[in-house]
Each structure stands twice: as C-alpha cells, then as structure tokens.
Amino acid sequence: MTLLTRSTDSSPLRPRLEALDRIVSLGDARLDPALLATARDLSGKAAQRLRLGAEHTVVALAGTTGSGKSSLFNALVGTELAATGLRRPMTSTAQAAVWNPDGAAPLLDWLDVPRRHHLGEEGADDLAGLVLLDLPDVDSVQVSHRLEVDRLVELVDLIVWVVDPQKYADAALHDRYLKPLRTHAELTVVAFNQIDRVPVTGRSSMVDDLRRLLADEELGRVPVLPVSARTGEGVPALRARLAGAVAEHEASVRRLSADLRALADRLGPMCGSSGSPGDVDRADRAEVISALTEASGADAVAAAVARTHRSRTRAATGWPVTRWVAKVRPSAATRLGLPGARLSGDASPSELVRTSLPGASAVQQARVDTALRGLVDRAGAGLPEPWPGLVNRAANGRRDELPDLLDRAVAGTDLGLSRRPHWWGFVRVLQNVLALVALVGALWLLGLFVLDWFRLPEPPLPDVDVWSWRVPVPTGMLLAGVLVGWVLGFVGARLGALGARRRSSGARRRIRARVEQVAAEAVLDPVREELTNRQELCQAITQLRGRRKSAL
Known part of the structure; x- marks a missing residue:
C-alpha cells in the first residue's frame, strides 16, 4: 500500500x-x-x-541509570505511578500516563505499551491529550531494556532526555542517541534533573557545559531545562513546554517531518552536488550502433546480397545455353540462410528463423566492448556512487543476449532478395528469341552440311548485305543469335552489378535500422532509464527534505 x-x-x-x-x-x-x-x-x-491522528501527543522520558526519569515522571503526573529507589534498574518496561485517555487505546496498542495509567478527570487540564512514557534506562545491563528504548525512541513524537550532574556527559548517551538525533533537535528537550544537588554557584557553569556539548553535536537549538523532581524546581517550566506541544497538535507531524528530513540527509550523498540528469551522448549512441551493426555481420550479409543479385541476374538474363550454370550453384544468400534466399515459397523475413552467419570475430567483440565501455564512462562521468555501477549494469545487463538478438534482427530484415526487376523478364524473352534464332541458323547450316556430304543438290541460299559483305542468312542467324545474346548478357550483367550495389547498400541500411532497435532496447534505453531514475530519485530526495520549521 x-x-x-x-x-x-x-x-x-x-x-x-x-x-x-x-x-x-x-x-x-x-x-x-x-x-x-x-x-x-x-x-x-x-x-x-x-x-491514528494528532489528538494525542506522545512524549517519552529517556535517560541513563540513576538520572531520575521515574521520579520526574511521577512529578509530572502528580502521583507515585513509577517505582523509584536505589535498586537498578527500576524501570524494566515502558509505562504510560495518559491525560484524557478517550481514543488513546489504538495509539498505545501501536506503541505496544501495555502498562497504562489513565488519569481520568483529574488529568483534564492543560495536558489533556498527552501520552507520557517512562522508558527503561538507555544503559541498562539488560539488552531487552535497551532494545525497548531503541524501538520507542523511533516512534514517539517528542523526547525528553533526562540527565543528571554525574552522567550528563555520558558518552553512551551522546554517541548512541543524541548525536544521531541532531536532525530532530526541534523535537528534543534535555531536562537537567537533580539540579538541587549542585551548589547554586556551580549550576550555571554546569548547565552551560552541557549546552556546549550539545552545540558541538549540532544540537545547540535543543532547550536545556534545569529541574529537580525531588523539590519540584523547574518542573512547571517543563510541564508548560509539554503543554505547548500538546496544544499545537503538531508534534506527531513534526516528528515525521524530522524523520523524513533525516532520511533525506542520509540519501543526499548519492545525488552529489547536483541532481541534474546525465544523458547518452550522440557520438556514443552512434558508436554503439556501428559496433553492433558490424558485429551482426551486416557487411557479410550486404556482400552476400550483392553476389546473390549478380548471380540471379546472370541466371535470368544470361545466354540460355550457359544460364543453367548460375541456377545449379547455390547462392551466397542461400548458404548463409538469409531471408528471401529462396525465390520459391514464403520468402518473408522472420525472427524465428535462424541464419547461418558466423559469430562475431574477436575484433568485432572487442569493438562492442569498447563502445559499451565508452558509453558507460561518459554517461556515468561525475556521478556519485552507486550510479556508475548502475549505469554499467544497465548497459551490459543483456550483453550475453546480444549475439542472439543481432542474429534475430538480421533474420527479420527484408533484404530485398525476393524482389525481381521487371527488366529481367523482357531480357529473358529476348535472349530466348535470340537463342531460337541461333538454333534455327545452326540447324539450317547443319542441313546444308548434310546435303553437301551426300552430294545432293543444295537449295538456293539467301543472303543479306552486312557492311558490303554478302552473309548467308543461316550464318547470319547463328552469328547474330550468339553474338547479340552474348552482348545482351554482358549488358545485363553490368546492370545487375549496379543493382547489386544498390541492393547491398539498401540491405545494410535496413540491417542497421534493425540493429538500432536492438541497441535501443538492450543498451541505450536501459541506460537512459537508469539516468532518468536517478533524476527522479534525486528530485524525490530534495522534496523529501522539505523545509525546517521552528522548534517546539
């Protein structure tokens, strides 16, 4: 939720x-x-x-052994509810005194404080709505006592730290509790208890020494109230401060605000001096796409497309006598299992069909690694931890999948192999006509040879003028059919070479477009997403900090 x-x-x-x-x-x-x-x-x-609402304000009395928490608790309550004495520890579990207890039960259940004292009508005064907790000693020899203190210190709205003249500088209290709560200064009060035991002439200097210690711990704004639970000195001032907190009904909100600010302070270093987003440099993007395009075998595919188009052009437009040679030999596209390699059947590209392209070479793999490393270095440059590592993880998270993704990209690319130029059909028909002319001429000459062999009379032989030469018609038909067919095949081959270059460059361009999608999905978008997440996270941390409010 x-x-x-x-x-x-x-x-x-x-x-x-x-x-x-x-x-x-x-x-x-x-x-x-x-x-x-x-x-x-x-x-x-x-x-x-x-x-649980703000109708009740939870205040905890916490301190070291012998500081007089329980005595001060009784003084604030006005009756002996907490046991006091020389035996330590006197307070083993937290207990609560509740002014105006109506509706406080759910709050105490959440605090898990079973020992409750309802003050009833006699408590219906300026403290109505106060839940005052007497906690175990923070330095108790019982681990369970210290754990109880730690738990409740995290939950209460206001903390009154009770110190005494003998242990007000106790390192355990300051290092473990006061210093970590420097972000909660506005929710902290220090009650210098047993002040009556200090000579009047030395009270001011002792209280000033405590204030100096607190100032060194960035707690200079924390009020220090000299009190005596035994004589009642200073208790009205402490009671008035608690009454002010209860009357405002804001202590719980301020406690949560301080908790949020403390968390923001702990999270702040991961944003560095600025929460501005990084980005993927255009040059790095181009380098990654180029490296992946090379690793996909785009050059080999483009060359195979060119060779295949040339061979198909020869098969479609070459001299019919030698045309079968181009048909018998498998094309380069067929050997690599490229989409559209077979003109018959379904030639549509599909990522489900694997190609027979060899894997990326060591040089190509090294170039991919270099491109990814450059992307990571520049996208994560200047970012504090953990972002460089997160950017690296985003860029290389699918590194092992790239060979398969690239092969699928090639398999799903329309290489244009299934499209036949319209002029192929015209040249094929013309070549067939020329072959038929040559065949008729050859058969005619063969017939004349047979007649001459058997010394039979030869029929009249028509001839034509070719550049002032008289060329017999059958000879002309044979020569014209062969020579013109060869020239036409040569011209068709040259046109096929031009088309092969165009198709090769188009195939490489389409493969690059498909590889660009792979690069975006597997590398570039995850890096951009991580950088965007950083920006959003840093903005949230800034918003989490909020603004400081005045102390209670």
Missing part, C-alpha cells in the same frame, strides 16, 4: 510522503539495503501514525 492511499490529503506532509513512495519504488537494487529498509519502515510508520 502506498502513502497515496492514506487519509492524509490535507496533511502538509503529503507531497513529502509521495516523494517517499517514489524513493521506495525506485530504491530497489539502487539504494543500500539498510537505507531502503529504513525508508520502507518510515513509510509504514507514517501510514500508521497519521492514521
């Missing part, structure tokens, strides 16, 4: 939640798995927290 399906149409977070949805959808195999898991968890958390 996406965040768009939530009842948050009027929420100011809606555009940022939509951006989170896009990040989750685009992040698979692009984001670090831990970051992607964080984004998905935040998506689920936002869906559930917004569904």
Whole structure:
C-alpha cells in the first residue's frame, strides 16, 4: 500500500510522503539495503501514525541509570505511578500516563505499551491529550531494556532526555542517541534533573557545559531545562513546554517531518552536488550502433546480397545455353540462410528463423566492448556512487543476449532478395528469341552440311548485305543469335552489378535500422532509464527534505 492511499490529503506532509513512495519504488537494487529498509519502515510508520491522528501527543522520558526519569515522571503526573529507589534498574518496561485517555487505546496498542495509567478527570487540564512514557534506562545491563528504548525512541513524537550532574556527559548517551538525533533537535528537550544537588554557584557553569556539548553535536537549538523532581524546581517550566506541544497538535507531524528530513540527509550523498540528469551522448549512441551493426555481420550479409543479385541476374538474363550454370550453384544468400534466399515459397523475413552467419570475430567483440565501455564512462562521468555501477549494469545487463538478438534482427530484415526487376523478364524473352534464332541458323547450316556430304543438290541460299559483305542468312542467324545474346548478357550483367550495389547498400541500411532497435532496447534505453531514475530519485530526495520549521 502506498502513502497515496492514506487519509492524509490535507496533511502538509503529503507531497513529502509521495516523494517517499517514489524513493521506495525506485530504491530497489539502487539504494543500500539498510537505507531502503529504513525508508520502507518510515513509510509504514507514517501510514500508521497519521492514521491514528494528532489528538494525542506522545512524549517519552529517556535517560541513563540513576538520572531520575521515574521520579520526574511521577512529578509530572502528580502521583507515585513509577517505582523509584536505589535498586537498578527500576524501570524494566515502558509505562504510560495518559491525560484524557478517550481514543488513546489504538495509539498505545501501536506503541505496544501495555502498562497504562489513565488519569481520568483529574488529568483534564492543560495536558489533556498527552501520552507520557517512562522508558527503561538507555544503559541498562539488560539488552531487552535497551532494545525497548531503541524501538520507542523511533516512534514517539517528542523526547525528553533526562540527565543528571554525574552522567550528563555520558558518552553512551551522546554517541548512541543524541548525536544521531541532531536532525530532530526541534523535537528534543534535555531536562537537567537533580539540579538541587549542585551548589547554586556551580549550576550555571554546569548547565552551560552541557549546552556546549550539545552545540558541538549540532544540537545547540535543543532547550536545556534545569529541574529537580525531588523539590519540584523547574518542573512547571517543563510541564508548560509539554503543554505547548500538546496544544499545537503538531508534534506527531513534526516528528515525521524530522524523520523524513533525516532520511533525506542520509540519501543526499548519492545525488552529489547536483541532481541534474546525465544523458547518452550522440557520438556514443552512434558508436554503439556501428559496433553492433558490424558485429551482426551486416557487411557479410550486404556482400552476400550483392553476389546473390549478380548471380540471379546472370541466371535470368544470361545466354540460355550457359544460364543453367548460375541456377545449379547455390547462392551466397542461400548458404548463409538469409531471408528471401529462396525465390520459391514464403520468402518473408522472420525472427524465428535462424541464419547461418558466423559469430562475431574477436575484433568485432572487442569493438562492442569498447563502445559499451565508452558509453558507460561518459554517461556515468561525475556521478556519485552507486550510479556508475548502475549505469554499467544497465548497459551490459543483456550483453550475453546480444549475439542472439543481432542474429534475430538480421533474420527479420527484408533484404530485398525476393524482389525481381521487371527488366529481367523482357531480357529473358529476348535472349530466348535470340537463342531460337541461333538454333534455327545452326540447324539450317547443319542441313546444308548434310546435303553437301551426300552430294545432293543444295537449295538456293539467301543472303543479306552486312557492311558490303554478302552473309548467308543461316550464318547470319547463328552469328547474330550468339553474338547479340552474348552482348545482351554482358549488358545485363553490368546492370545487375549496379543493382547489386544498390541492393547491398539498401540491405545494410535496413540491417542497421534493425540493429538500432536492438541497441535501443538492450543498451541505450536501459541506460537512459537508469539516468532518468536517478533524476527522479534525486528530485524525490530534495522534496523529501522539505523545509525546517521552528522548534517546539
């Protein structure tokens, strides 16, 4: 379920939640798995927290052992609900005090806090709608206690970190909790508890030292309130701050806003200094297409088309006596299994029919690798990780399929082999007539030879004038049929050579167009898509960050 399906149409977070949805959808195999898991968890958390509404504000008291969380909890509640004493740890599981508990049960169920104290009518005051949690110690010796703290710190709307004079600079507290929450400064309050145990003259310097530590951790905006749960000093000020947060009914939204901004900060480095998209350079595109065209065997196919057209021209227009030689020998197109190689039957091209073209040579494969590498280097130039690797994966993701895709592209190309020029038929008829004339002349001369052999009287022999020569008609017929047929065959062969060049260049052009489709589908479009995904992801990250709001 996406965040768009939530009842948050009027929420100011809606555009940022939509951006989170896009990040989750685009992040698979692009984001670090831990970051992607964080984004998905935040998506689920936002869906559930917004569904539960902003009528209640969840505030957690968290701190180290002996800081007086439970005592401060009791002071804010106004009664002894949490056990206090010297035995540690006193708080083993989180417990909640709820002012105005109506409708709070689903929220507490989501928080998984079974220990609940409903304050009822006596709690119907300026804190109505507050859910105050007393958490286990962050440095408890019990691992389950620390895990409980970690879980709830991620869910509550506002965190009050309770420190004491002895452990206010505790490294475990600062390194594990305060520093990572520097993006949540507006949702953090530090209560300097047990201030009554510090001499009056030293209180100011101790509080200033804590503020300095927080400033070094980019938490300078976090308010530090000196309090004493035992004497009640500073408790009204803390109570007033909590009452202000409850009255605004925005703490939950601000918490989610801070979570989104923190996630955007973690995702920011993958966009670098600019989220502008890369692109496929025109020269790289042309080089990839040229390399794949060469690897497809386009040159060999074009040469085969030329040889086939020449041989078919000789077979169709040559002298009939020798024409059968061109018909007996298989054409170059037939030997390579090219579409249209057979004039009879279905000559339409089909990608389902495999050719007999040899595979790409080592040189051709090297050129393809070089073209892909150049494409990756220039398209991914200047991009931060993980984009260079993702661009490389997009460009080479179907590298092993390319030989088969290229062969299918050639098999599906109309090479023009099945089309016969109209002049072939005219020349064929003329050649047949000339052959018949030559045959009649030869038979006539043979008859005369037989009559002379048997000393029989010869019939009158007609003749014709050819350049002042008297040429017998049968001789003229034989010579004219052979010579004119040979000249006509020679002219037809030359015309066939011209047609072969045109068909060869047309076949190579059509193969290149088909290879261009293969290059687009298998290489160029995936690279462009990856670069577009980067642009969309970086735009979503920018939108996810949003604008900072004033502190509570």
